[in-house]
Amino acid sequence: QVQLVESGGGLVQAGGSLRLSCAASGRTFSRYAMGWFRQTPGKEREFLAAITWSSSFLRYADSVKGRFTISRDNAKNTLYLQMNRLKPEDTAVYYCAASEAPYTAADEPGMYDYWGQGTQVTVSS
Numbered sequence: 001q002v003q004l005v006e007s008g009g010g011l012v013q014a015g016g017s018l019r020l021s022c023a024a025s026g027r028t029f030s031r032y033a034m035g036w037f038r039q040t041p042g043k044e045r046e047f048l049a050a051i052t053w054s055s056s057f058l059r060y061a062d063s064v065k066g067r068f069t070i071s072r073d074n075a076k077n078t079l080y081l082q083m084n085r086l087k088p089e090d091t092a093v094y095y096c097a098a099s100e101a102p103y104t105a106a107d108e109p110g111m112y113d114y115w116g117q118g119t120q121v122t123v124s125s
Helices: none
Strands: 003-007 010-013 018-025 033-039 046-051 058-060 068-073 078-083 092-099 119-124
Touching: 003 092, 018 033, 018 092, 018 119, 033 068, 033 078, 046 068, 046 078, 058 068, 078 092
Parallel strands: 010 119
Antiparallel strands: 003 018, 018 078, 033 046, 033 092, 046 058, 068 078, 092 119
């Protein structure tokens, strides 16, 4: 049981940076693994990065490895995605997600239980 709200999206020039945040809240405390996905019209939701509850394991898609960094601050109930050297093909709606399995860092949307509403990232050339 968790609510997720993304923020930090916007318009940026190619080569620039953005930092996305995902604030989590809920009526009960629980431990969640977290992930970031993105989606463009007509395409399946694309995995970007995932992190276990304790940050002991991180997973990245090849398309963003070396450019994006996932992190979390459990004391603040916040997940982050630092995006550097952005490219026009990074343009998409970005979603954060939570999994009730605290030790996994899954790369498929179906493995996650809760989703935020998404935040638009647009990279201009």
